[in-house]
Amino acid sequence: MNPTSPAISSNVEGWSTVEAAFREPVESRLASGEHIVAWMISDIDEQRRYRKTLLVLSNQRFFSSTGDEVRDWPLADVDKLRTKDRGGLGTLELLGQDRRLGFWHYTIAQGPAALVVGDRFDDLKMGRVARKASDEDEAPESEEHEPPPNTMALFRLWQFARPHAFWMFIAFLLSLTATIAEVETAKMTKPLVNLLKDFEAGSVSSLSKATFYLGVMLAAAVAAWILGWAQGAILAWVSERVTADLRDRTYAHLQRLSLEYFGGKRTGDLMSRIGNDSDRLCQFLSDSIVDFTANCILLFVVAWALFQENVSLALVTLLPFPFIVWLMYFARDKLQVGFQAGSRAWAHMTSVLADTIPGIRVVKAFAQEDREIQRFRTANEAVVVANNRVNSLWTFFWPLITFLNSLGVFVVWACGVWLIGQKTPGFDVGTLTAFVWLSMKFYGKLEMMSRMVNASQRAATSAQRIFEILDRVSNVPEPARPVALDKLHGELEFRHVGFRYGNRKVIKDFSLKIKAGEMIGLVGHTGAGKSTLINLVCRFFDVAEGAILADGVDIRSYKVEQYRRNVGIVLQDPFLFYGTIAENIAYGRPDATREEIISAARAARAHEFILQLADGYDSLVGERGQSLSGGERQRISIARALLIDPRILILDEATSALDSTTERQIQEALQNLVRGRTTIAIAHRLSTLRQANRIMVIERGRLVEIGTHDELLVMDGAYAELHRAQQELTKDIGW
Amino acid sequence: MNAAFADLEFNKNEWGQLVLSAPDGSRYVGVEPVRCFPLSDPDRLIAILDSDGREIVNIPNMEVLNPVARDRLRQELIEREFVPVIQKIHSTSVANAPCVVDVVTDRGATRFHLESEDDIRRLGHDGVVIADSNGIRYLIRDINSLDSHSQRIIRRLF
Numbered sequence: 001m002n003p004t005s006p007a008i009s010s011n012v013e014g015w016s017t018v019e020a021a022f023r024e025p026v027e028s029r030l031a032s033g034e035h036i037v038a039w040m041i042s043d044i045d046e047q048r049r050y051r052k053t054l055l056v057l058s059n060q061r062f063f064s065s066t067g068d069e070v071r072d073w074p075l076a077d078v079d080k081l082r083t084k085d086r087g088g089l090g091t092l093e094l095l096g097q098d099r100r101l102g103f104w105h106y107t108i109a110q111g112p113a114a115l116v117v118g119d120r121f122d123d124l125k126m127g128r129v130a131r132k133a134s135d136e137d138e139a140p141e142s143e144e145h146e147p148p149p150n151t152m153a154l155f156r157l158w159q160f161a162r163p164h165a166f167w168m169f170i171a172f173l174l175s176l177t178a179t180i181a182e183v184e185t186a187k188m189t190k191p192l193v194n195l196l197k198d199f200e201a202g203s204v205s206s207l208s209k210a211t212f213y214l215g216v217m218l219a220a221a222v223a224a225w226i227l228g229w230a231q232g233a234i235l236a237w238v239s240e241r242v243t244a245d246l247r248d249r250t251y252a253h254l255q256r257l258s259l260e261y262f263g264g265k266r267t268g269d270l271m272s273r274i275g276n277d278s279d280r281l282c283q284f285l286s287d288s289i290v291d292f293t294a295n296c297i298l299l300f301v302v303a304w305a306l307f308q309e310n311v312s313l314a315l316v317t318l319l320p321f322p323f324i325v326w327l328m329y330f331a332r333d334k335l336q337v338g339f340q341a342g343s344r345a346w347a348h349m350t351s352v353l354a355d356t357i358p359g360i361r362v363v364k365a366f367a368q369e370d371r372e373i374q375r376f377r378t379a380n381e382a383v384v385v386a387n388n389r390v391n392s393l394w395t396f397f398w399p400l401i402t403f404l405n406s407l408g409v410f411v412v413w414a415c416g417v418w419l420i421g422q423k424t425p426g427f428d429v430g431t432l433t434a435f436v437w438l439s440m441k442f443y444g445k446l447e448m449m450s451r452m453v454n455a456s457q458r459a460a461t462s463a464q465r466i467f468e469i470l471d472r473v474s475n476v477p478e479p480a481r482p483v484a485l486d487k488l489h490g491e492l493e494f495r496h497v498g499f500r501y502g503n504r505k506v507i508k509d510f511s512l513k514i515k516a517g518e519m520i521g522l523v524g525h526t527g528a529g530k531s532t533l534i535n536l537v538c539r540f541f542d543v544a545e546g547a548i549l550a551d552g553v554d555i556r557s558y559k560v561e562q563y564r565r566n567v568g569i570v571l572q573d574p575f576l577f578y579g580t581i582a583e584n585i586a587y588g589r590p591d592a593t594r595e596e597i598i599s600a601a602r603a604a605r606a607h608e609f610i611l612q613l614a615d616g617y618d619s620l621v622g623e624r625g626q627s628l629s630g631g632e633r634q635r636i637s638i639a640r641a642l643l644i645d646p647r648i649l650i651l652d653e654a655t656s657a658l659d660s661t662t663e664r665q666i667q668e669a670l671q672n673l674v675r676g677r678t679t680i681a682i683a684h685r686l687s688t689l690r691q692a693n694r695i696m697v698i699e700r701g702r703l704v705e706i707g708t709h710d711e712l713l714v715m716d717g718a719y720a721e722l723h724r725a726q727q728e729l730t731k732d733i734g735w
Numbered sequence: 736m737n738a739a740f741a742d743l744e745f746n747k748n749e750w751g752q753l754v755l756s757a758p759d760g761s762r763y764v765g766v767e768p769v770r771c772f773p774l775s776d777p778d779r780l781i782a783i784l785d786s787d788g789r790e791i792v793n794i795p796n797m798e799v800l801n802p803v804a805r806d807r808l809r810q811e812l813i814e815r816e817f818v819p820v821i822q823k824i825h826s827t828s829v830a831n832a833p834c835v836v837d838v839v840t841d842r843g844a845t846r847f848h849l850e851s852e853d854d855i856r857r858l859g860h861d862g863v864v865i866a867d868s869n870g871i872r873y874l875i876r877d878i879n880s881l882d883s884h885s886q887r888i889i890r891r892l893f
Contacts, residue, residue, distance in 0.1 A: 582772065594772060594780055598793070608790055611769045611782050614870070618774040620856065 012036045021067045022054035029070060034060045038120040040113035042092065042104035053104055055092065057081075057117050059124060062094060064102065073101055081121040083114050090114055112544070115505050154460045156467055157281070160246050164238045168290065171234045175294035178227035179445075183301055185220040186441055188213050190309075190434035197429060231290070239285035247278045250469050258475040259540040268351030273469060276346065277462035284459030288452045295445045302442045309431055309438075316415050317439045320408045321446070324401055328450050331397040332457055338390035339461040345386040349379040394454060401450045405443035412439045476542055476560060483557040488566040490516035490647040490678035491551050492537070498545030499532055499701075506532045508701045509546070516647075519679040521689035523722060524698035530682045533698070534650050537680065538567055550648070568646030570673075572653040574637030576628070581610055582617040584636055588644035596643065603672040604639035605665050606632070631662035638669045649673060651681040663688070686726055695719065740799035743792070745807040753811055755783055755791065763791055768812055774858050774874075781808070819845070820874045821865070824885040832892060836865075840873065847871065855893040863889065 015023070015036060030036075038057045042064075045051040056063040062081075063072045073094065080095040085108075092114050094101040106114055161168060192213045199210075251274055306314035356363055356372050363372050416432035492514040499507040506529045514520055522530050535541050536548060539560055547554045555563055565588075576584050585600060586592045592600075597617065601607040609632055613619040621628055621636070628636070634654065641649065654670065667688065674681075674691065683689050690709070697705040697718045705717050712719035742758035752765040763785050771780040771793075781794045797805050819840035828835040832854075837846045847867035849855075854866040863875040878886055 580775075582775070594776060595795070598771060598780060602790075607782075608784070608788055611771065611784060611790070612788060614872075616769060616771045616773050618772050 012039065015039060018054060022052070022065050025067065025070045026054065026056050026063050026065050029063070029072065030058065031060065034058050037124065038113075038117045040092075040106070040110055040117050042106045043110060044089065044105035044107065046103065046105075048089075048105060055104060055117065057120055057124075062121075064104070071102070075121075075124060077101070078121075081118050083118050085111065092117070112500065115500065119509065154456070154463050157242070157246075157285075157463055160242045160249075161238070161285075164241060167234050167238050171231045171238070171290050172294060174227045174231040174234070175290055176297060178224045178231070179294055179298040180301060181220040181223050181227070182441060183298070183305060183438070185217050186437040187305065187434060188217055188220075189437050190430040192430075193433045194428065194430035232286075235290055236286045239282050242285055243278045243282035246281065246466060247274055250274055250278070250466055253470055253472075256474055257472055259535070260475050261472060266347075266351040266354070268349075268354035269347040270469070271354060272343075272347045272350040273465050276350075277343065277465050280462040281459050281466070284455050284462075288455045288459075292449060292452050292456070295449050298445055299442065302438055302445075306435065306438055306442070309435060310427065313412070313415055313419070313427075313435060317408060317412050317435070317442075319411060320404045324404050324446060324450070327397065327401060327404070328453050331393070331450075332453050334393055335390060335454060335457040336461065338386065338393060339458050342383070342386040342390055343461050343465060345379070345382040349376070349383055352376050352379045398450075402447060405447050408443045409436065409439050412436055476539055478560060479557050481557075482559045482562075483553050485558045485562045485566070488563075488647040489551050491549075492648065492678055492680075493549040493552070494546070495549060496546035497533075497536065497543050497548060499529075499536060499541065500544055506701050507536070507543075510701070510703055511546075512696070512703060512706070514678055514680075516678055517676050518694070519674055519681065519692045521686075521692035521695035522680055522682045522698065523686065523689070523695055523719060528698045529701040530698055531652065532701075534569075534652055534680060534682065537648070537650060538569060539563060565644065566646055567648045567650065568641035568644055568673075568677075569650040569652065570634070570637050570641050570654040570670075573630075574633050574640075576621045576633055576636060579620065580615075580618050581613070581621055581636060584621060585617075585639045585643055587640055592643055597639075600639040600643040601636075603642055603669065604635045605669040606635035606639050609635070629662075631666060634662075634666055635669055638666070638673055642673050647677060649677045649679040651679065651683075653682050653684060686723055697722075740794060741801050743794075743800060743804055745804050745811065747807075757792075766791065768808055768815070770812065773816075773818075774862075774864060781812075817842075818872050818874050820876065821881075821885075823882060824888045827888060827892070830891065836892075838873070847873070849892070852893045
């Protein structure tokens with residue numbers, strides 16, 4: 001596009017987005033045939049102050065541009081580009097043959113770009129043609145998720161209440177009718193009192209009229225009772241339903257979030273969100289919300305009635321009202337903060353429980369019961385402190401509001417007495433009685449509403465905590481246009497796969513083709529990236545660069561669920577759910593017949609030990625259930641993987657936690673499992689990889705060697721060294 | 736295959752051991768029949784184990800056996816198992832576990848100690864298995880078939 005520098009092809013991603021002041025001085029210096037390969041922004045300078053520098057790698061030179069000053073180094077003078085990071089601050093160093101040519105710092109956000117610059121530099125140095133952007137595997141388009149709306153959490157509850165809008169409206173009408181009935185009763189007092197005055201004066205004829213007024217008052221009370229009951233029943237039902245739906249939705253959403261989310265979350269916190277917070281919401285919905293709206297309307301109705309009776313007195317009556325509203329508003333903000341602290345403290349306390357109860361063996365083994373008791377006590381104390389703060393605030397506001405409410409009624413009395421004393425025309429005892437009654441209703445409702453401030457703030461906090469989960473978008477998105485998948489054939493291909501955790505690159509430019517049915521052993525030091533590679537194949541995470549292809553299609557193009565159904569995984573420490581052995585084996589295929597379960601167990605060498613248990617396949621395992629040994633659990637998990645008959649099988653150190661006799665049994669079981677399936681097996685003990693077609697050695701996220709056991713020994717590289725080390729170990733400790 | 740099952744023979748030797756004779760002439764002394772799904776599907780999938788606990792044969796259901804072998808096997812299973820079926824629950828010492836439960840079973844009246852409600856598990860929709868403090872299991876195939884007094888007690892327990 002740019003006529004002066006046709007070489008700056010737009011294939012360098014985002015180049016045109018760089019500020020012109022930085023970009024143009026570099027562009028103007030490019031020689032013919034020179035083009036930009038990669039760039040990044042260093043946002044912190046040598047003195048560790050915030051200042052931007054544009055760093056550019058071309059196929060001939062390395063540039064730095066601060067806008068005013070552009071420096072460049074021919075690549076021939078540069079020996080190495082080194083990136084390191086420490087405490088969140090990254091450093092890019094330009095190293096020459098005999099000295100450091102320059103260095104720049106950058107924050108985490110620039111980390112990925114820095115890694116790209118480093119990689120491209122290596123490509124250039126090695127004489128590899130830098131891959132152009134167009135060669136790279138484009139990630140298939142994923143489903144779009146709208147950004148979470150930023151409205152108040154409580155209003156967002158409406159989407160859950162909408163299906164029940166009809167019933168909520170009915171409840172609202174009932175509530176309104178009940179309150180109007182009350183107001184009408186109050187209005188009855190005026191003629192009634194005036195009648196009584198006549199009666200006192202000696203008029204007998206008015207007594208029959210009094211019976212009518214009394215009858216109306218009684219009927220209104222009965223109506224209010226029945227209406228209140230109906231409204232309560234409807235609301236209780238609706239709110240249970242709404243919160244149950246909310247819980248279901250939240251849990252379903254939670255299940256679909258990627259593993260990454262769970263890695264950073266405390267179990268107890270999640271449990272308290274789904275359990276506790278939704279319960280609070282339920283209470284709020286059933287007790288407060290419709291009442292609140294109905295009461296608002298009632299306030300208007302009563303105020304209207306007051307003004308109809310006497311305008312000036314009505315004004316005086318309503319004098320404390322704005323002040324009370326302001327006070328409620330003020331209290332609300334204060335309470336909000338307090339309730340949030342309370343919820344957090346509560347979640348922290350449940351976290352302590354969720355942490356120590358499953359870990360009770362460790363606690364006891366290290367005799368740390370007292371410390372855990374203390375830890376719980378501290379967390380519990382924090383709950384008390386947080387709640388006390390809210391309570392003291394509330395106990396201060398609450399009587400104050402009550403006082404102001406009674407003050408409102410008092411004002412009515414005082415004015416009324418004065419007005420009657422003045423013998424004001426059109427103002428008699430009957431009017432005063434009606435006024436007192438109405439203002440009592442008014443302030444009574446206001447008092448109820450101010451009590452709801454508490455409940456509504458608590459509920460708002462809870463709603464916020466629940467929506468926080470619902471707003472989270474899975475890092476493993478579903479494809480927008482999924483490729484239909486039933487059974488995979490089993491071919492796997494890694495194409496320039498890269499993955500990083502934050503700034504740390506765990507997998508670098510990893511490429512490999514695995515034939516269907518082939519077994520690949522995966523060897524490497526701890527932290528070399530083996531488990532990450534497997535997590536990528538399982539789609540627990542998605543690749544950052546490149547692509548993984550199954551049967552020639554990017555795995556991101558398949559529906560996550562359909563794809564995972566083709567992947568079986570046996571972990572080092574298998575997890576069994578609470579349930580029978582048969583249920584655990586059939587976990588991936590609940591419709592399996594009993595015969596299928598038995599034959600899977602037989603192939604996994606689990607059948608015979610299962611028959612030794614008192615209830616055979618009906619024995620309970622998992623939490624609260626029968627305790628099985630590590631080897632037994634492992635064989636059940638192998639049976640579980642066998643039953644779903646996966647085309648791709650992952651063994652993540654499946655035998656490393658076991659003794660050698662058990663290991664042999666498991667090896668037999670695994671042989672059955674591996675047959676005919678594409679298998680990737682991680683193992684520390686190389687002996688367990690005897691059946692592997694090829695073994696690959698990974699070091700720092702890169703594939704360093706691949707071949708059969710014998711080939712690798714002949715190569716005398718990393719694998720041969722590992723092999724020797726293990727053989728010596730075997731001699732020493734007789735493994 | 737079915738024919739092979741039909742030719743299996745079970746006998747008792749003078750030591751009281753169960754002996755399995757297969758049509759190919761092999762004999763196994765001291766075999767043990769084990770139900771694979773004793774609770775959820777007791778009458779199918781019965782494994783015959785040798786004295787070392789290895790499976791010799793798995794009988795898919797009783798019908799494939801010849802009538803003599805079927806009766807012998809059934810008898811043998813009954814002799815080996817002790818899972819009383821509860822017919823009536825008289826009372827519990829206190830309202831909730833832990834408590835002593837006074838029951839009438841198909842093997843006579845007894846009382847047992849129930850440690851916790853976790854020892855009661857549902858079996859299908861209406862069935863219940865109760866394990867007492869000694870690990871003996873008591874069975875109720877269908878709660879609804881009990882009298883109302885017993886039903887009230889069992890529903891209160893878990």
